[in-house]
Amino acid sequence: MSENILETIKLFYDYSGLQVLTGVDLQVEKGERHAIIGPNGAGKTTLFNVITGMYSPSRGKVMFKGKNVSGFKPHKLSRLGMGRSFQITSTFHNLSTFQNIRMGVLSRMGIRFNMFNRVDKMEEVTKETNAILERINLKEETHAPADALSYGKHRSLEVSLAMSTDPDLVMLDEPTAGMSRDETHNAVDLIRRLTEGKTMVIVEHDMDVVFSLADRITVLHHGKVLAVGKPDEIRNMKEVKDAYLGHRREV
Ligand SMILES: Nc1ncnc2c1ncn2[C@@H]1O[C@H](COP(=O)(O)OP(=O)(O)OP(=O)(O)O)[C@@H](O)[C@H]1O
Known part of the structure; x- marks a missing residue:
């Protein structure tokens, strides 16, 4: 049976009353590369920040390696084996x-x-x-x-820095943001090599990056999980297309 290294259970977060995460149930298996995608404003960055300890959830739990780490600060999570790079x-x-x-x-x-x-x-x-x-x-x-x-090289250094501590889980927030096509291509290649056999969660807008890196994808929409699946399954899901088309972005 596969083991979840990271799990969120009915996770809620609001910015002074603006509900952004509304009960996120995310499961990341040990050894997989997992992408979190979703239309603009779906709550991806907020979820990333709650998991990595930048924000405390207003309700729900973040479980890391079987331990409830909700509200733990980034340095504590880092000591427990959660690495991250920053946008x-x-x-x-x-x-x-x-x-x-x-x-x-x-x-x-x-x-x-x-x-x-x-x-x-x-x-x-x-x-x-x-x-x-x-x-x-x-x-x-x-x-x-x-x-x-x-x-491009600076961002590669950043990802490498996150990996150099050999974390059990690495969290990457839009590692290719602002890169040219060539830089993106090199960064994807680098990330693939550095995360071989490791567990990675990536929040990413660029669908080429997502589809070439992810083993599994979770789609967020309106602060909740809309779909989970392998890249091919996600690509063909009507509800995912509808969510993106509503935001004029194609999968
Ligand atoms: N610091 C903040 N204060 C108030 N509202 C915020 C703040 N950060 C984000 N929001 C709002 O929360 C919602 C979710 O934002 P978030 O950045 O998590 O979504 P996202 O899926 O990462 O979006 P994008 O794809 O545009 O990066 C949006 O409506 C956004 O305007």
Whole structure:
């Protein structure tokens, strides 16, 4: 039987009385890449923010690895194994590409970076950091400050940073927003490689990205789950088409 790593149970959220989530039941299985889609204003970003601890739900539960984590703050969720990237870029701007990734590696290994660390430990960290930079095609930008990277590379760094702590679940909020077609193509390729065999939840507008990455999709509409299924099933569901057409967007 498949195991849910993440579940929301009758989740509600309102912005000062404006009901945005109205009883969301989401189930994410361990090892799957799960996309959350839906027309504008469906509540996707709000749901993302409630799951990742930016907001506390007004009612309902968020269950992560079988534990009720409703209202837990992001750093606590991170310690429990929930990684995330942000829609707003979240790298350390003044640090180099190398230093950014090293932060993630250090955090995964539970090491604080200081002059008293054992040299062999730091060598291991450096080796691992370089291996990641190689894998994400940022080897040439090793010493460049994160700020100096192109938009696409910066966002790739961000996703890699989220993955470098080796989370049990990674939550990605529109990782390809604002990218060109080429950048999007590269980012999808990178995300696919980095999340191989891992569990990922992605909130994404770009349907090409969703259909090429997701094993399963949950469609939100008016703050509730409208449909759940494999990409092909979702593509052919009349109620999903109707929800999108009502918002002049095609699936
Ligand atoms: N900080 C806020 N204060 C008040 N209302 C908000 C706030 N953020 C979002 N909303 C409203 O909540 C509803 C859901 O917004 P949300 O951003 O979660 O939807 P979404 O599905 O992510 O939309 P989009 O596809 O446009 O990104 C919208 O009606 C939006 O106007």
